[in-house]
Amino acid sequence: MEELFSKVLQVNVRCRDCEERKANVRVTIELQMTTSPVHKRDLLVKLTDDQDPYFLFNLSISEEDFQSLKVQQGLLIDFASFPQKFIDLLNLCYSEQESHSPRFLLHLSCQSPVLEGPANFSVVETNAFKHLNHLSLRLAQGSDKEVKDYLAVCLSSLKAEKQALEMKLKKTEDDLSRQLSYAQQ
Amino acid sequence: MEELFSKVLQVNVRCRDCEERKANVRVTIELQMTTSPVHKRDLLVKLTDDQDPYFLFNLSISEEDFQSLKVQQGLLIDFASFPQKFIDLLNLCYSEQESHSPRFLLHLSCQSPVLEGPANFSVVETNAFKHLNHLSLRLAQGSDKEVKDYLAVCLSSLKAEKQALEMKLKKTEDDLSRQLSYAQQ
Numbered sequence: 001m002e003e004l005f006s007k008v009l010q011v012n013v014r015c016r017d018c019e020e021r022k023a024n025v026r027v028t029i030e031l032q033m034t035t036s037p038v039h040k041r042d043l044l045v046k047l048t049d050d051q052d053p054y055f056l057f058n059l060s061i062s063e064e065d066f067q068s069l070k071v072q073q074g075l076l077i078d079f080a081s082f083p084q085k086f087i088d089l090l091n092l093c094y095s096e097q098e099s100h101s102p103r104f105l106l107h108l109s110c111q112s113p114v115l116e117g118p119a120n121f122s123v124v125e126t127n128a129f130k131h132l133n134h135l136s137l138r139l140a141q142g143s144d145k146e147v148k149d150y151l152a153v154c155l156s157s158l159k160a161e162k163q164a165l166e167m168k169l170k171k172t173e174d175d176l177s178r179q180l181s182y183a184q185q
Numbered sequence: 186m187e188e189l190f191s192k193v194l195q196v197n198v199r200c201r202d203c204e205e206r207k208a209n210v211r212v213t214i215e216l217q218m219t220t221s222p223v224h225k226r227d228l229l230v231k232l233t234d235d236q237d238p239y240f241l242f243n244l245s246i247s248e249e250d251f252q253s254l255k256v257q258q259g260l261l262i263d264f265a266s267f268p269q270k271f272i273d274l275l276n277l278c279y280s281e282q283e284s285h286s287p288r289f290l291l292h293l294s295c296q297s298p299v300l301e302g303p304a305n306f307s308v309v310e311t312n313a314f315k316h317l318n319h320l321s322l323r324l325a326q327g328s329d330k331e332v333k334d335y336l337a338v339c340l341s342s343l344k345a346e347k348q349a350l351e352m353k354l355k356k357t358e359d360d361l362s363r364q365l366s367y368a369q370q
Contacts, residue, residue: 053336053340053341143329148332151238152239152336155238156238169353172354176358176364179365180368183369
């Protein structure tokens with residue numbers, strides 16, 4: 001599993017019969033390589049919320065999935081160049097998200113009144129004339145098992161961070177007390 | 186939700202066709218009060234492993250459940266005194282777990298070759314003559330949803346601990362640098 005991208009991006013969330021709202025969503029793109037039984041590459045797109053442990057939308061795109069996505073959305077690139085192109089689009093959104101009238105925006109929309117079930121995640125460019133849909137991916141809401149696995153990973157990395165912090169605190173205390181006792185002599 | 190007990194205890198784990206092994210398991214006992222629609226008290230028994238995020242076995246005992254447990258296991262106490270009696274037994278195990286031949290032991294056993302599915306959690310006293318079963322509870326393995334909820338709680342408390350640590354680190358650095366610069370003057 002290779003992480004290609006992970007950033008908190010501003011996303012316009014729209015549910016049925018609700019006003020559009022802005023949300024900070026972590027977008028992660030990972031490349032998963034499987035060698036057995038067959039050599040296989042899958043691109044994993046994951047939307048999470050650092051503040052809400054239950055928020056998880058994801059999509060796994062295999063090379064075959066990509067072929068239909070390519071036809072359906074009129075993409076001109078192949079599977080190998082898709083991740084970087086997608087990341088370029090996300091970085092465009094990222095670079096413009098503080099602007100008053102950003103040209104590139106991310107949208108997450110679903111058919112139900114609350115954000116649940118399948119949701120469309122799109123990169124949309126707005127020019128003077130119209131909204132241009134650069135890419136639109138249909139994400140599924142994480143199942144209990146997927147959220148469980150995601151939280152287990154979060155927990156383990158948070159534990160490691162906490163441990164590092166404890167060591168740093170210990171070292172800081174030791175260093176500074178040593179310097180202090182030296183200065184007081 | 187009131188936490189009555191939470192300690193890491195040594196448990197003898199036995200699965201089908203496997204050698205018995207010792208494991209450190211956190212045993213938590215909580216009292217859950219519901220007032221609506223009816224006044225209801227449930228005792229929640231939870232076994233978790235601080236090192237393994239997926240390890241979760243639990244049991245909810247209502248007053249009615251307790252009546253059958255009482256008959257089935259020949260208990261002489263009522264539901265209100267049961268939690269404390271159970272905690273006393275667990276503390277007995279805790280106090281003896283460093284001993285070479287502990288009189289009170291905890292057992293967790295299941296029918297499958299690995300620890301999964303329903304498992305029996307028992308408090309067993311061993312005397313010169315026989316093993317005496319003080320209490321035996323049938324726990325269910327946590328579902329994906331239950332593990333997910335449990336991990337979300339772990340994550341949120343770990344986040345709070347990490348934040349407290351960050352603040353402490355900042356304060357320590359500030360305090361000691363202030364003292365240091367004062368001593369150096």
